[in-house]
Amino acid sequence: MSEPKNYMYKSWWKILSGVLLLYTFAAGILLSVPRLPQLQETIRNLYFHVCMWFAMMVLFTISFINAIKYLRSNKLIYDIKSRQYAVVGIILGLLGYLTGIIWMSYTWADPNNPAYASFNSIAREPKLIGAAIALLVYFAYLVLRDSIQDIDKKARISAVYNIFAFAMLFPSIWILPRLLPSLHPGAEGNPALNFNDISPTMRLVFYPAVIGWSLLGVWIATLKIRIKMIKEKIIL
């Protein structure tokens, strides 16, 4: 290990993450929310569903930065980081889908039809397609990694793909919503960041929640990185 005491071993941001998440759960469930006809109390899911996607993008961005760092320095530690952040990002993306499914089943799904029948109309949602592209890209990244035996070669090729895919991913996330008709709120850009989208009281919970979930994701990733570092002590 070249850098002995970096952010991974500091505890203040882990405590901050715990405090923010406790606050998210307490305030998110207790504070009053505007009652919209379609949403009612399900709007509280905003503190969980949207935060998952934010945290996912944060982790993918960190993975991308570590891929660049790897290509610049050829240090395997950056490759390990890049991979672990991508894996945790994928998990958060899947959780984002899961919370989305719960929310959708109360608001979008037609109660007279079985969920299976309404799936293909709901799946054509640009936000869902964008998220699916992101997850497919990172699944492909993992498949590509595992298909190469040589450690240095694996690190270099997967870093190249990571950078290429990430750079192509962002334009697509901006382009897609403008192409397809959408039921999803915030079709013109980033949902919940727009000032007309959410009420001031909700913003009091939403911003801390985003930071809390992102920090939790980083925390999980650093734990995985540290385990990996112990396992790979010989090559590092």
Add this chain to the structure above:
Amino acid sequence: MNLVAEVVIRKNNLKSLSHILTLVKKDLLLEIRQQYSFYGILLYIGATIFVLFVTMNEPETKVWNGLFWVVQLFICINAVAKSFLQESKGRILYFYSIVNPRDFVLAKLLFNSLFMLLMSLLSLFLFTLFMGNPIQKAGQFIGLVLLGGWGLSLIFTFLAAIAAKAQQNAAIMAILGFPIIIPQLLLLSKLSNSVFSFSTSIALPTVLLILALNILVIFLATILFPFLWKD
């Protein structure tokens, strides 16, 4: 002093341009000498479109459009995959010692673009011949097909380089490429919906967007390929 620097830079530019052209010429020569691969792709295009012709007669315009772009996608994967996979390890090592990686990848991009443009036009001709011709504005659609073929070939050329380095077959190219190509295919099929009637006009900003994406791919390929190339 400045003048000398300028002359050196210009000389270098000219040199890399001539390198690129030589490499393209080499690919072209290879293509002419080993004609089986060229005829293989022609046969692939013909057979794919013939299967579609047999399994469905005269699809409506939306289906026609969707099928056309999916066929383009598969043709591109097959046409471009061999570009790096055909190079043996020894030959790669030889190129490594004599040319700049940037020139090498630019030459591959250029050759594959030209190749794919030809194949796109050919498949368009066969498609309209067998599947009926719903196109009202032929000139615009030909332009779109060329633009789309170019974009597809650029992305898959770079992914072929990755797949070849990973010593994998064309299947991994599809896995790596499909998620990345989806937005571009969506843009293209949206755009080409407007050529089926005279009432709607083509959206110029979208065309420019695709052009910008293609330039981004070339840019990324020239930056990233040198890392891919050294062992």
